[in-house]
Amino acid sequence: MDKKERLVAAIENGTVIDHIPAGKTYQVANLLGLQYLTTPVTIGNNFASKKIGKKGIIKVSDKFFTDEEISRLSVVAPKIVLNIIKDYEVIEKKTVETPDELRGIVKCNNPKCITNNEPMETVFNVVDKERGILKCHYCDKEQEIDKVNLC
């Protein structure tokens, strides 16, 4: 077993997030609110990856994410794999599913949208999962999922 594999499996219980595109690692950390956790968090970035060239890995001890939290990642890194670790074993692998609705995650790029002029949550409907097209529930303007700004 090479060193890298041992690194990935090294936490006793928790979640390992793998195959993060290297430029998105810190956005993923933000989206999951990792800065507010009190349990150990390891963030690694710019590791070599056969799949995507350069990747980031985040290991979070004693923390398991809900499907809703994971679906937020669909906006920045849809091809991430989450490894659920219990007793040092990978008991489950989860991939990110793009949800039908994104609340409070994406900013509307229309300056004349009510969401940019009122204290309120944004709401986006995913109108095309394959091409990653989002539509603002309020002003109906469309955006591409990989060109969005986060709230």
Next chain:
Amino acid sequence: MEKHNFVTIADLSKDKILYLIKMAQEFEKHPNREILKGKVVATLFFEPSTRTRLSFETAANRLGARVIGFSDAKASSVTKGETLKDTILMVSNYADVIAMRHYIEGASQYASEIAPIPIINAGDGAHMHPSQCLLDMYSIYKTQGTLNDLNIYLVGDLKYGRTVHSLIMAMRHFNPTFHFIAPKELAMPAEYKLYCKEHNIKFQEHTAFNEKVIADADILYMTRVQKERFSDLMEYERVKNVYILKNDMLQSAKPNMKILHPLPRVNEIAYDVDNNPHAYYIQQAQNGLYAREAIFCYVLGITLDDVLNDKTIL
């Protein structure tokens, strides 16, 4: 009594649109009633509009309701920094229904989600204007006898013109053929052409505007090139006189063809057209009264049956 909001016409079914048109027909027969007696209507106009506001206020008054509101954001607490949410919730304490126009897109949708009373969208930014759309559909229905299989020519500002966008979406149930006539800078946006393709709505695009091009129209819908929607005023100056309808262009028009315009017009319809029997834009504005009476009743849960059996006709 099932209350509704009237925020966008895009999600109204074919049956619902025809239902509202039938209601408007009843109001055209008897526009003066007391069916809304005891109700208070709030007209909240954060953006100027004389025509729409007066039309909604007249509709409310002619049905026996009382009207409160403001016609300019400067006259409200918006100047003190009050949020839309607070304004809506505050007015909801006083009125039974709100008709609102706002310069921000999605404002009415948001209001409908937070208000305990029905919300009518009287226009939100460059987004939707559903009551205009309903009166346009009513006008088309009245003059053509049907909404089905018509050739509808949309002329002028198709990029920023919310009335044409709403009309395309509402007409999707009725198998129209659209002709988009506009300069390149004001062409129908890609998202609406995509909408047409997705809903199997036939359309053609033209940049030329002359007697021959419009000869096959059942409806010729003229729009104002709106200076206030332009961020570049020099672009506005270049295109403002391009698509002008003159009387001599109407010689080959079909007998049933009617000219519609959401008004106000600047110069896109020459005044020599006014006496031509094809001109319908003034009657179209009158239809706004009946359409808005129907909208008030619909959102307050008054049914077509209630209207047909209405004992309060004056």
